[in-house]
Amino acid sequence: MLKLDEVYKRYDDINVLEGISFQADKGEVLSIVGHNGAGKTTLLKIITGIILQNTGKIELNGKLRKKSHLKNISMMLEGNKNFYLELTLYENIEYFYRIKGYKYTNLIKNKIDRYLIIFNLVDHAKKPIYKLSRGMQQKVAVILNFVLPSELILLDEPTLGLDIFSVDEFQALIANAKNDGKTILITSHQLDLLQRLSDRLIILHKGKIVFNNNSEVFLNKYAPSQYRILYNEDIPTKEIEKLDYIQYSYNFGSSNKELIVDENISLIDYLNVLDLTLIKSIEKNIPSLETAYKKFWNEV
Numbered sequence: 001m002l003k004l005d006e007v008y009k010r011y012d013d014i015n016v017l018e019g020i021s022f023q024a025d026k027g028e029v030l031s032i033v034g035h036n037g038a039g040k041t042t043l044l045k046i047i048t049g050i051i052l053q054n055t056g057k058i059e060l061n062g063k064l065r066k067k068s069h070l071k072n073i074s075m076m077l078e079g080n081k082n083f084y085l086e087l088t089l090y091e092n093i094e095y096f097y098r099i100k101g102y103k104y105t106n107l108i109k110n111k112i113d114r115y116l117i118i119f120n121l122v123d124h125a126k127k128p129i130y131k132l133s134r135g136m137q138q139k140v141a142v143i144l145n146f147v148l149p150s151e152l153i154l155l156d157e158p159t160l161g162l163d164i165f166s167v168d169e170f171q172a173l174i175a176n177a178k179n180d181g182k183t184i185l186i187t188s189h190q191l192d193l194l195q196r197l198s199d200r201l202i203i204l205h206k207g208k209i210v211f212n213n214n215s216e217v218f219l220n221k222y223a224p225s226q227y228r229i230l231y232n233e234d235i236p237t238k239e240i241e242k243l244d245y246i247q248y249s250y251n252f253g254s255s256n257k258e259l260i261v262d263e264n265i266s267l268i269d270y271l272n273v274l275d276l277t278l279i280k281s282i283e284k285n286i287p288s289l290e291t292a293y294k295k296f297w298n299e300v
Contacts, residue, residue, distance in 0.1 A: 195289035248269070
């Protein structure tokens, strides 16, 4: 379990992080989003000890974070700062295993080989990292972070440069790590990915937390599910008059045949009012995190 209490970070007179407090539990996937420069990467670097906060407490499993705790944290930075470019994939993983004090056994090598097959890197495992493409280097960074037996995994833009098949495999790794009780923090601008992965969402703005709650709570508040009611012909005026009379909310879709209604009112209640003989079909629109995120910023 990770807990931050009133963490501040300043550079000269500029507050990069202000009063950051939150908790991430075992088996939880926590997504951290925000505009460029909001403080996301700085926050992850402070948690892992790469840089130090000015004030505030960081706890791991109920104890103040110490140097001895850092072996249980792995972090994937954006770019090629996750490994030594002159070393091969095998050499990098063995190095980080040993420097953290873990035994590098044949069992670990077998686990690495499985990841190499999953991410289609078998033919590249013995090449120096600098000879690999940007996308392959990103795969190496993913493997490195998930092959280490860390309790806390911090991922900064982890799918940047990955092809769609590798993104699917990445999601499977997240699911497995979550089931193993690992705590996972992810920063990303790929909101569709975060929607599939996240248990909870934190939004940073100018170094401050402006939202911290369950992902479903965020979606329901800023992008509730809607129903798309399609009529056989243009919607008759009498249908609209019925809705206006009982003050049921609605919007028109992309044509005069489409009616969009919120899930805030039961679909059955709408259908009890409307003429079913005029309706061609009804579809439920699944809310997107991107839509909710845009609406959030329009309202704050």
